[in-house]
Amino acid sequence: MKELTDKQKKVLQFINDFHADNAMMPTVREIAANFKLSIGSVQQHLKALQLKGCLIKRGSLSRGIDLPNRQNFSPVAVLGTVHAGTFLEQIEDANDYVYINTNVTRNRKCFALKVKGDSMEPSGIVEGDTIVVSQGERVYNGDIVVALVDGESAVKMFYRENDRIFLKSSNPKYPAITSDNIEIVGKLIYLVREYKG
Amino acid sequence: MKELTDKQKKVLQFINDFHADNAMMPTVREIAANFKLSIGSVQQHLKALQLKGCLIKRGSLSRGIDLPNRQNFSPVAVLGTVHAGTFLEQIEDANDYVYINTNVTRNRKCFALKVKGDSMEPSGIVEGDTIVVSQGERVYNGDIVVALVDGESAVKMFYRENDRIFLKSSNPKYPAITSDNIEIVGKLIYLVREYKG
DNA sequence: AATTATACTATACATTTGTATTAAAGTCAA
DNA sequence: TTGACTTTAATACAAATGTATAGTATAATT
Numbered sequence: 001m002k003e004l005t006d007k008q009k010k011v012l013q014f015i016n017d018f019h020a021d022n023a024m025m026p027t028v029r030e031i032a033a034n035f036k037l038s039i040g041s042v043q044q045h046l047k048a049l050q051l052k053g054c055l056i057k058r059g060s061l062s063r064g065i066d067l068p069n070r071q072n073f074s075p076v077a078v079l080g081t082v083h084a085g086t087f088l089e090q091i092e093d094a095n096d097y098v099y100i101n102t103n104v105t106r107n108r109k110c111f112a113l114k115v116k117g118d119s120m121e122p123s124g125i126v127e128g129d130t131i132v133v134s135q136g137e138r139v140y141n142g143d144i145v146v147a148l149v150d151g152e153s154a155v156k157m158f159y160r161e162n163d164r165i166f167l168k169s170s171n172p173k174y175p176a177i178t179s180d181n182i183e184i185v186g187k188l189i190y191l192v193r194e195y196k197g
Numbered sequence: 198m199k200e201l202t203d204k205q206k207k208v209l210q211f212i213n214d215f216h217a218d219n220a221m222m223p224t225v226r227e228i229a230a231n232f233k234l235s236i237g238s239v240q241q242h243l244k245a246l247q248l249k250g251c252l253i254k255r256g257s258l259s260r261g262i263d264l265p266n267r268q269n270f271s272p273v274a275v276l277g278t279v280h281a282g283t284f285l286e287q288i289e290d291a292n293d294y295v296y297i298n299t300n301v302t303r304n305r306k307c308f309a310l311k312v313k314g315d316s317m318e319p320s321g322i323v324e325g326d327t328i329v330v331s332q333g334e335r336v337y338n339g340d341i342v343v344a345l346v347d348g349e350s351a352v353k354m355f356y357r358e359n360d361r362i363f364l365k366s367s368n369p370k371y372p373a374i375t376s377d378n379i380e381i382v383g384k385l386i387y388l389v390r391e392y393k394g
Numbered sequence: 395a396a397t398t399a400t401a402c403t404a405t406a407c408a409t410t411t412g413t414a415t416t417a418a419a420g421t422c423a424a
Numbered sequence: 425t426t427g428a429c430t431t432t433a434a435t436a437c438a439a440a441t442g443t444a445t446a447g448t449a450t451a452a453t454t
Contacts, residue, residue, distance in 0.1 A: 038433045062259040074217050126321035193388040238402045
């Protein structure tokens with residue numbers, strides 16, 4: 001990316017802001033109106049930004065500007081609650097979503113869960129946290145997973161020793177779990193926490 | 198919001214997905230093409246969705262669909278590292294950003310920091326976490342804050358007792374801090390953690 | 395039977411929007 | 425000065441897009 005002139009920076013900034021506010025890219029004329037410029041002048045700026053790699057045109061679609069470093073977010077459904085240590089409560093109508101950058105969710109099959117309990121507290125997972133779980137991932141010793149043990153689900157650290165799976169809480173007051181009937185649902189890939197009040 | 202028909206749900210879902218993928222709303226004809234429908238049919242669906250409050254039209258702009266529950270994200274700059282317990286390292290060029298829903302950042306002045314150290318581990322804040330701090334907030338006992346103590350910065354729990362401020366680590370191996378020269382920089386409002394590998 | 399809501403097609407028209415062309419003036423470095 | 429680049433304007437045209445109209449059909453409700 002070459003250096004941008006002041007005016008080019010301002011135009012790029014405006015495009016960015018406009019998109020953040022309106023969820024759509026501005027038209028040539030909307031940019032022109034903002035800076036009190038002519039259409040041709042804006043065309044020139046867009047052309048320069050394109051040459052410098054800071055802007056992409058999508059054919060001749062309307063509002064067809066795109067930004068190379070655009071951030072994309074996709075909704076991940078919060079499907080239930082994990083009483084970290086024991087059960088998973090399924091939520092009936094999944095109207096709750098967390099929005100995760102597609103850089104993270106790319107090519108993955110994900111869902112999210114609300115955490116209850118303190119069994120993973122020393123790993124930094126506390127009550128109220130929302131965890132994002134990716135299904136069908138390869139898991140290694142020490143990974144944090146959501147697993148089904150005899151039909152009940154929990155968030156635990158995964159360990160395989162001599163072909164036997166152990167699920168350990170990071171909080172020492174809970175014992176490690178092992179069973180012939182353990183199914184790994186998915187692996188933790190993301191966590192968000194909102195502090196309210 | 199009234200009940201949506203199956204077809205209306207599908208159309209709404211497509212609009213949502215299209216926007217997530219392309220950062221712009223689809224045109225009437227793009228929707229029509231996706232479902233192999235006529236323009237008029239799509240117009241009908243959009244009209245119904247609008248009546249049911251699930252969709253907003255912005256005048257007669259191109260791609261002028263908007264969604265009432267559209268999620269907006271704004272960049273929050275990651276300004277440095279907090280060696281949770283001691284220093285704050287300032288990062289020179291802030292090219293790192295976290296994107297936070299504007300529902301959270303609304304009307305706030307925020308910045309973000311990378312966490313190092315384990316002094317807040319029992320509160321679920323561990324090394325590598327990115328915390329979002331809001332400046333100029335009113336803080337109450339028990340809130341987690343970023344504070345300057347004699348010029349050095351740290352993430353701690355805030356307590357005021359008899360007009361004296363105490364900053365406590367949740368990890369008991371660190372002592373509480375008190376000083377005549379404590380400045381509260383901001384209050385923790387959000388935390389994100391990405392599990393890599 | 396009449397009404398209402400849904401679902402769909404086909405076509406025409408008006409507006410919005412991107413693009414091309416031409417022209418002029420300013421800046422900066424070789 | 426020349427030349428390259430930037431900045432700006434005015435205008436015209438083509439493509440994309442929203443909107444309106446007219447008509448058919450089905451299902452559920454009154």
